[in-house]
Amino acid sequence: MRSSSSVSLAAGRSSSSVRLISPPACPLAAAVDAAIEYLMVKKDFQAALDTCETGLESLSSTGEQEESCFKHGELKAALTIVGIQALAELNQWRGVLTWVLQQYGETEKIPAKIIQMCVLLYVKVNDRSVMKDAVCNWLHCSGNMSQTGFSTVAELYLQHILVPMGQTSEALEFLDSDVGRVAFTEEQKQAARSLVNLQNETNATLSNPHPESVATTSVSQQDMLMQRLNSVMRLFHRGFSVASARIRSISLRRVFLALLLLYLLIVRIDPALPSAFPWLLHLHGLLQQTWNTMFGPYYRANAHN
Structure with missing residues (x-):
């Protein structure tokens, strides 16, 4: 499975930013550049994934205290983003969340931009349930509320996971929770409630249709179908009538002409x-x-x- 365009763009933006700000002499930054080249230029997705995993192993062995060439967290996020893209291109998207957890250990420690990528990926493949609990745990971690992309993660969770899955009551509770008060403004909450109410109306219409309205709709559709059928039949009858009259007139003319010639030749x-x-x-x-x-x-x- 090819990954979604939104995920691809996110990976491209994040990787490009690493290219611009990373010192060329840093070995791990060179690993990021090599992984990007395998992914974007050579289209060798397995080599890109292997390069990312090798770089991540080197980061874990050096430890978080080692920041001689570049920030540990940024390098780790860059390698993880490229690795997610490579897994998606290799049609191994089912194991993306597990692979990310192997790198960070806990859901709450995953950076916001990586959580966003995972949500977009699983929404693209229509497997929202995989991310539901993980995103909920991430949002309720107090340490993540200060991250720059916290509001974006909350918006994705509400709009692309809770509402499409029909969890409208949970969505309303989420808006009124502490997370909702931090992530959304009052205008955003009002718009989100309108979306939830619309989804409730749609679910009610699909689950409990009114019998009389269904019967009326079916009768009206049958009437319209009969009217169209009658119109088509009248059109065909008129066309056949004109055609038969035309054929009869032509035949009579030819017979009359033949008789006239015979009369002139034989009699006159x-x-x-x-x-x-x-x-x-x-x-x-x-x-x-x-x-x-x-x-x-x-x-x-x-x-x-």
């Missing part, structure tokens, strides 16, 4: 003028002989023969 042509109309006289003789052969007495046909 004077056989006493052979010099003036030799071909007509010859045709007249042939027609007369044919007539006598087909309709005349037997002795007359033998006489001609």
Whole structure:
């Protein structure tokens, strides 16, 4: 499965930012650049994933105190983002959350931008339930409320997980919780409540349709179908009538013309003028002989023969 465009863009932006600010002499920054090259240029997704995992192992071995070349957290986030993209390109998206947890250990320690990428990925593949508990735990961690992308994660959780899954009551509770008060303004809460109410109305209409309205709708649809069918039948009947009349008129004209020619040739042509109309006289003789052969007495046909 190819990953969604939003996830791809996020990976590209994050990786590009690492390229711009990372010192070229740092070995782990060079690993990030190599992973990006494998992913974006060479399209070797397995090599990109292997490079990310090697870089992450090096980071874990040096420890968080080692920051001689670059910030430990930023390098780790950059390698994780590229690794997520590589897993998605390799159609291994089901293991993305597990792989991210292997790098960070706990859900609450995952950076906001990586949580956002995971939400977008699992929403794209319509597997929201995988992220529901993880995002809920992340949002209720007090240490994450100060992160820059906290409000974005809360918005994604409400709009792309709770409401599409039909968890409207939980969505309203989430808006009134401490997390909702931190993540949303009053205008945003009002818009979110309107969205939840609309989803409730849609669910009610789909689950409990009114029998009379359904019957009325079906009857009206049948009436419209019969009217259209009658119109089509009238149109076909009119077309066939015109066509048959046209055919009959053409046939009658041709028959009348043939009869007129036969009348002129057989009755009106004077056989006493052979010099003036030799071909007509010859045709007249042939027609007369044919007539006598087909309709005349037997002795007359033998006489001609």
